[in-house]
Amino acid sequence: xxxxxxRWESMAKGLVLGALFTSFLLLLYSYAVPxxxxxxxxxxxPEDAAPCSPAPSEPEAAIPANGSAxxxxxxxxxxxxxxxxxxxxxxxxxxxxxxxxxxxxxAFPNGRNDFDYPAFFARSLVQDYRPGACFNIICNHxxxxxxxxxxxxxxxxxxxxxxxxxARLFESSFHYFGSVVPFTWKLSSQDxxxxxxxxxxxYYDPNGYNAHYLRNLLFFDLGYDSSLDPGSPQVQEHILExxxxxxxxxxxxxxxxxLVLLKDLLCWELEDVLYFKLNARxxxxxxxxSGELYRRATDWNVLDARLYRHFNTSFWRKVEAFGRExxxxxxxxLRRANERMRRICIDGGHAVDAAAIQDSAMQPWQPLGAKxxxxxxxKKSIGQRHAQLCRRMLTPEIQYLMDLGVNLWVTKLWKFxxxxxxx
Numbered sequence: 285x286x287x288x289x290x291r292w293e294s295m296a297k298g299l300v301l302g303a304l305f306t307s308f309l310l311l312l313y314s315y316a317v318p319x320x321x322x323x324x325x326x327x328x329x330p331e332d333a334a335p336c337s338p339a340p341s342e343p344e345a346a347i348p349a350n351g352s353a354x355x356x357x358x359x360x361x362x363x364x365x366x367x368x369x370x371x372x373x374x375x376x377x378x379x380x381x382x383x384x385x386x387x388x389x390x391a392f393p394n395g396r397n398d399f400d401y402p403a404f405f406a407r408s409l410v411q412d413y414r415p416g417a418c419f420n421i422i423c424n425h426x427x428x429x430x431x432x433x434x435x436x437x438x439x440x441x442x443x444x445x446x447x448x449x450x451a452r453l454f455e456s457s458f459h460y461f462g463s464v465v466p467f468t469w470k471l472s473s474q475d476x477x478x479x480x481x482x483x484x485x486x487y488y489d490p491n492g493y494n495a496h497y498l499r500n501l502l503f504f505d506l507g508y509d510s511s512l513d514p515g516s517p518q519v520q521e522h523i524l525e526x527x528x529x530x531x532x533x534x535x536x537x538x539x540x541x542x543l544v545l546l547k548d549l550l551c552w553e554l555e556d557v558l559y560f561k562l563n564a565r566x567x568x569x570x571x572x573x574s575g576e577l578y579r580r581a582t583d584w585n586v587l588d589a590r591l592y593r594h595f596n597t598s599f600w601r602k603v604e605a606f607g608r609e610x611x612x613x614x615x616x617x618l619r620r621a622n623e624r625m626r627r628i629c630i631d632g633g634h635a636v637d638a639a640a641i642q643d644s645a646m647q648p649w650q651p652l653g654a655k656x657x658x659x660x661x662x663k664k665s666i667g668q669r670h671a672q673l674c675r676r677m678l679t680p681e682i683q684y685l686m687d688l689g690v691n692l693w694v695t696k697l698w699k700f701x702x703x704x705x706x707x
Contacts, residue, residue: 363437468487
């Protein structure tokens with residue numbers, strides 16, 4: 285009887301220590317994660333709010349309507365408003381590579397891999413920020429605040445973002461973030477997504493922790509009120525404001541076409557926009573919404589649906605202006621180049637489950653409680669010409685940020701805790 289008694293005592297101690305440790309983590313997280321509804325009011329002094337003062341040595345012309353019209357110089361000042369679950373990690377890798385290749389100055393977060401999301405962006409969140417500091421590229425997750433971002437880049441900076449079909453985005457966000465949205469814990473069926481969409485108002489709490497991930501996430505990321513009445517004139521006003529502020533809005537569903545337009549706008553080379561799909565879920569973790577559930581998901585995210593419809597229309601106007609035949613040729617060239625790099629770089633030629641990734645430097649960040657995000661194994665023998673490019677193209681976001689010298693102490697600590705607890 286002694287051994288069972290000791291086992292129960294050990295279990296009791298473990299539960300007590302676990303409870304204390306969890307309390308400590310929650311306290312730590314409350315300091316590390318900013319309040320959701322932080323207002324836009326600022327207490328900065330005029331000196332703190334000094335706008336970017338670019339060096340006059342390399343002036344850039346105004347952005348032409350078409351980057352390829354006549355001679356052009358590569359654009360190096362770029363703001364990428366990184367939305368969630370829109371292939372934005374893949375585009376982020378493209379920007380990391382371009383900035384690293386040309387020795388550009390990034391505005392990076394301090395301590396984390398995002399700018400204290402879901403709070404609004406403030407320039408004081410930038411690592412080593414000083415009033416008047418000027419940056420070439422801003423590209424990490426944030427809740428967009430135009431004036432704050434505008435003050436960090438030269439006047440001619442190019443603003444871009446990426447959107448995705450809102451029903452598909454909602455599905456992806458639900459599976460990726462659902463476990464950290466407490467009101468989803470009430471869902472009891474095996475298909476929690478379908479249960480939620482049958483009666484979302486029954487479960488959804490707009491003031492709930494992390495609730496923003498599960499309704500009109502694009503609107504929220506872009507800095508707007510995601511709970512606006514769809515009939516409010518502000519909805520269309522915000523959409524037109526996005527159109528005025530952003531030079532190009534990419535679409536996840538037409539990613540290659542989007543990159544061709546981006547390459548043209550920025551006057552970049554084909555090599556600059558080569559990519560491998562990063563942060564993708566394995567097929568078994570990607571259930572497809574049925575017709576009825578797709579309709580329900582679209583209705584639930586109606587603000588995002590209006591935003592997406594607007595920019596889907598404007599996107600194809602840009603394609604028409606670019607030229608359909610020319611677009612087809614350039615997309616084909618991009619896909620051939622990507623396929624060539626796949627054969628050169630990727631062991632086995634395809635993405636693999638997290639458990640099959642051999643190099644920890646290639647392990648992508650995983651959602652809490654799951655290992656659903658795929659990664660890659662780098663080939664052992666790659667020629668000197670391509671070795672550096674291959675590694676950079678395959679490096680996940682967190683590791684790439686560390687390679688670029690970003691202070692990620694909060695992210696690292698959270699990863700250590702998750703690994704220790706096997707979350």
